[in-house]
Ligand SMILES: [Zn+2]
């Protein structure tokens with residue numbers, strides 16, 4: 001079968017990939033569509049160290065082809081969106097509803113794939129850039145069949161992370177004020193999460209003025225090309241400021257823009273050793289700085305919720321997909337992504 005493989009030097013689309021049958025508690029999924037996210041490219045450029053050879057891809061949707069012993073929540077033929085969260089389901093963190101904190105969800109990556117008898121690693125417990133992949137049962141979330149799989153493919157990373165950060169982590173309330181710094185894949189989902197939560201003023205900030213139209217489409221009430229203008233719109237600051245760029249200077253800016261009792265939510269990935277400064281004295285006014293992993297999501301609850309919000313027109317998915325590419329055109333999808341031509345490119349099988 002076909003798949004996108006990174007061998008440590010180059011990325012190639014191969015057609016001689018094999019995947020093992022699902023074991024106990026596992027599901028074999030035929031991937032229909034998979035989103036190309038920046039994290040896949042970070043594996044290739046070394047920003048995210050990962051053992052090789054590896055089959056890339058970490059957000060996708062498709063159809064269940066087979067289930068292993070003990071799997072009852074999905075059956076062959078079901079449409080599913082895949083999460084990257086291979087949590088155990090049995091530890092204290094899972095039990096208290098925090099699967100993103102499960103310590104067993106990050107560990108030794110599996111090797112369900114092979115080529116010529118040699119094993120290949122699975123990226124993010126997922127590897128959606130393959131015609132078929134094997135995931136844990138908790139990762140396969142059933143979705144209604146009327147949702148296009150090219151759109152559902154984006155749920156497993158950008159939507160869970162961005163909308164989840166608003167609803168689950170920040171818990172933005174009706175009438176509150178929100179600033180979103182950076183309107184890439186995550187930032188757009190933060191914008192629509194804020195709109196769904198009922199935020200009153202939603203200020204999008206992006207240095208690229210061409211982002212204004214899409215930012216407003218997703219929920220921004222105001223658009224700025226610099227954070228300098230935020231205080232004119234929100235003189236006392238914002239209740240929630242989301243940093244979606246991963247720049248230490250903008251982390252400081254996010255904190256400086258907080259109103260009393262405000263919170264800065266850090267979603268952008270900074271370098272592991274990068275430091276950011278802030279004024280501790282200003283935090284005295286009940287301010288908070290929040291980290292957030294994977295939208296603090298509970299995928300088996302959140303993905304069906306997002307599916308219903310999509311069906312009722314409140315969650316935008318189709319608008320996130322700029323271009324679809326047959327998997328053979330992976331290189332062109334990467335070129336377009338790197339040139340900033342697409343909000344999200346989606347590979348199809
Ligand atoms: Zn991603």
Ligand SMILES: [Zn+2]
Nearest residue numbers: 088091094102
């Ligand atoms: Zn667990």
